[in-house]
Amino acid sequence: MDTTWIVIGIVVVVGLWLAMTYNRLVSLRNQARNAWSQIDVQLKRRHDLIPNLVEVVKDAMGYEQETLRQVVEARNSAVNAKGPAEVGVAEAALTAATTKLFALMENYPQLKANDNVMQLQEELTTTENKISFARQFYNDSIMGLNNMVQSFPANMIAGMFGFAVMPHLDIPDAERAVPKVDLR
């Protein structure tokens, strides 16, 4: 009689733990996927914004055709990049190019007076911030997920239901390099 209750108790506790661990894994994975798709959305938005910005500044920035050309090229290769590794490198190069463009734009007071330019610049700034915040949140999320997937005893459940370690998003060095601005 007593042992029956003990067995029932153990089964209930194990069942509860199983359900909670499984749900935790699911919510962590969804969180990471959500952040991942957010990154995608923002990258596309950046690709759409850049040609507009180049269009409105190109007349005023007559002496910066080379920089503008680099931005457009970086944008096009980012659009055409395939696979996470290639995308990472291309997007980093694009960030470096736009950062340089923003810095150069500081030299053109007439651009600062142009509402259209300021608006586009704000949109690009927020898009780049969103990309890095989404990446940050993605990395934080997968850290929790990966810790669970790899550590005992949750790893047994993870293995049973096919939860895998997700990759950490590293930012290539190019993005961290400070752009060189020639201040005349």
Next chain:
Amino acid sequence: MSAPSSAPVASGLASTDFMSAQRRNRRMTRWLLIVLTLIAAGLGASIGAMLEFEGGTASDALSALTGPAAIAGAMLLGLASLLWSGITLALGDRLLAGISGAREVGRENEPQLHNIVEEMAIAAGLPKPKVLVIETEVPNAFATGMRTSRAAIGVTRGLLDSLSRTELQGVIGHEMGHIANLDTRYMTAVGVTVGLIAMVSEIALRAFRWGSFGRSRSSAGDNKKGGGQLILIVVFLVFAILAPIAAKFVQFAVSRQREYLADATSVQFTRNPEGLIGALRKLTEAAKPFPGVSGATQHLFIINPLRQFTSRTWSLLATHPALEDRIARLENLGA
């Protein structure tokens, strides 16, 4: 912005700094909640002892304080306060505490503010809260909402006019931190317990004054040599009078801890303490009361809108820590 095996970091900011700050903070909040429950239990014990005591010597009085009625009283009130605040925390209704004078603004009117709120929502992994503006030139900001999916962040016109983009981001990060840490709900739960303690003390004190309290009230006069009665009355009065005050102190202490926590959470989101530090300096310089704030809503704001605590004069009755202390802690995060 990257480290190979840990959370991403920026500008020499060790990834664990804000995390350990948050852990310390949560631990502190838990201790304060335990103290609050103990205050309620002590009050319950003294009431129980008063009810049970039948007169006698001082040692009789002391044993009454640990007698079954006292223990029952302590457990009853302690459990009631735990349950009550627990229910508030768990349910958290759909209430969106309103600040008078704050109105919702559309993206077309405040695109940058909306952008920054979206950025911080992404950093927190939460849905975007409502965006409100108060038309006053005093710079300040607040967050409200009992659940993360139904929250609002409000800023004053003065804040929008005086802060840089980075500083505004630090402030919005702080407010998003309040939302992510469920601070509105937290403070409501604490407030409910403080209210319970105040109510029970009030009732007990009234009952005592009307003389309907304790079976031996009538015999107190003819049983002078006992002395136990006096001890119990003193213990009871001390608890009944001091418990609500002590509970209030704990409430303010929790509020201060949650401000520190929101500061640390802002750095977690922005990975840049400089923005929030700059904003706090500007805000404190220009701080003064404005229409729409009251004692009831002061704890919602990023800096106290009613009182200025620029110096390190530590006040038990402050909802916010001194600015120097907040900045010092933020600078530690960035060191």
